[in-house]
Amino acid sequence: MTTKHQTYYVPSQSVWPIVGAIGLFFIAAGAGLFVQQMKSGASGGGYLLLLGIAVIVFMLVGWFSAVIKESTTGLYSAQMDRSFRQGMSWFIFSEVMFFAAFFGALFYARAIAVPWLGGASNNAMTHEILWPSFEAVWPLISTPDGTKTEAMPWTGLPLINTLILLTSSVTLHFAHISLEKAKRSAVVLWLGITILLGIGFVGLQVEEYRHAYQEMGLTLTSGIYGNTFFLLTGFHGMHVTLGTVFLLVLFFRVLKGHFTADKHFAFQAGSWYWHFVDVVWLCLFIFVYVL
């Protein structure tokens, strides 16, 4: 009877979670103090934050090494693989909901907050008494208190970046197909191209931000348009950066021959993550830039 089921691997004690907990503690306390000290000019929080990031990187390397070792020594069953896959899918769902909060803010501002400030619905008196000269348009290039900015056009860099990210999803898919056909050199090639495209995207976004700040006067403080623009594209950019690091790790693992045609959860997870980041960008491109 016992032979019918593979045993589910339950790791014995592990030091990495508590290291990770301490790392997160340093990051949260450090970031909190750092932000608080920006006004007063004191320091200390920033160092704690950096220390926390270092501890987390140390933890990630150690934890993943342990998992990779367990995986390569054959401790994992198909059931374990399903746990990892389901865990990753739900993690991506939580990320979707995180972006949903900011998209929600964007839609609310566009469809409700800004029109109401302009007197829509039953808010004629709000408009009349608070800011009678305010004009409700989107992109909001002039806020009620008079901050002026320019709107980022969707042509140019954003369009190029869209093409880059879409292409990268395709090349990553080619890498995945090659992996499933066990053609390692093709995997290396397509994955390498994907990583370069990811780096290119981040580079162009930095350039776009520089352009916005220095030539357009579009900053984080230019009212609700700038707020939603920078928080949405900024968090997306952070995800692309993390995704690129993820792909880079996969690249070296492919070189080391960690994955086989039928067992490559980490590759699958990295690829899901990348496609998710791509879909978020498509929504961003449509709702932040084009419409």
Added chain:
Amino acid sequence: MSTMTQDQTAVHDDDHHHGAPKGIMRWLLTTNHKDIGTLYLWFSFIMFLTGGAMAMVIRAELFQPGLQLVEPNFFNQMTTVHGLIMVFGAVMPAFTGLANWLIPMMIGAPDMALPRMNNWSFWILPFAFAILLSSLFMEGGGPNFGWTFYAPLSTTYSPDSTALFVFSIHIMGISSIMGAINVIVTIVNLRAPGMTWMKLPLFVWTWLITAFLLIAVMPVLAGVVTMVLTDKFFGTSFFEAAGGGDPVMFQHIFWFFGHPEVYIMILPSFGIISAIVPAFSRKKLFGYASMVYATASIAILSFLVWAHHMFTTGMPVFAELFFMYCTMLIAVPTGVKVFNWVATMWRGSLTFETPMLFAVAFIILFTIGGFSGLMLAITPADFQYHDTYFVVAHFHYVLVTGAIFSIMAAAYYWLPKWTGHMYNERLGQWHFWCSVISVNVLFFPMHFLGLAGMPRRIPDYSIQFADINQIVSIGGFAFGLSQLIFLVLVIKCIRGGEKAPAKPWEGSEGLEWTLPSPAPYHSFTTPPEVK
């Protein structure tokens, strides 16, 4: 069933070297679902007493009109941190602790699906609360804007320590999301052969749906605290009309998280009560399938009702009506549940041990909280009740006599399984009767205070509210002290007492009762067959 018990014991006799490690490192490095469950439960109890102490400060200040003991700003910090601690530190970790202890045993799994991540989700919590509590001692004080941290109270008018508040909330969210992912994956992937969906114990079902809600809304909370952070420290104007934003937008995003959140704090209770009531009625649960569907309906509806917290913000009439009717719709599945519990007891051979007492009190008192919720859902009536003590009475009925009472019931019901000893029934009965009387003295009169117009979150009040506030405070002190009986009882139960059999309650059902008491360190290394 009894043969299975012996099988399990036999397996574990061979496995002695896999027992619990010793010392503090056992707790810091553990990957065992029972150890982590225990950690969660003790942490939540410590937080319960901490948040309770803050409630005592609030009730002491409100014992008489006028400013007596504390500064208004400190009073605001007490109401804020009391709420944050009870929601994120007491109720949610208690349910996660119960989930850790019980779900693997109930579905015949060896452990949680991702044991190391399980440890991480717990151990980041004490750190998050250390950050939150330490902010109380900083210059300018801790969070003082209410646990709902409405803008602009949390942005323009908040203390500098708000940055620490924001990051501590982030960690609490990460902890909840990881815990919820673990629960879902465990339930979907680690059920024993034959444990089909409609055979799952209701506690497992309700937790599955709760976990889904957690993953869906905790990231939204993370988003809204991030906007508070950038509004306060980085010059954005999400919640500032002068920059094209709107403070009401804060409330929309917050309550899109907040309303599913209140169901996160009650759905596992439904699962607990659905285990205990049949056990002490010695009958099968009435309407199992309808319980599952009702839970799912409540979860879906919870995404469509958030703005009933904001009827007085000047929404268009259409929106007010939409949210009013959606809210009232929730009474239907909830009513199905209450009906099922009562129907389960109908003509059962009832006995009233402590778990059952708490469960019956839950059904009655939670229903009172549900009815006051219906009153609040009526938009025109809510204009009168909004932000009064009526609201405070309402949500304490659903959270204290609802969530907390169900957690108490669960603790009494499964303590023999956890510790291997029976708890002291006499002490348990004392705890119950002291709690149930004092809690009603504490919260019932608040309804009258609210209807008469006493606002919440204010350290002073008009003279005509003095008598009732005194009664309420006395009830509060009595309820707080009653919980110490529980602490004594639990410690006594861990240290010794009558030996508990594998199945101490004759009417109870489920795989966890096929294991010996106390449950072995590793349960079901081989999955049991469920017929």
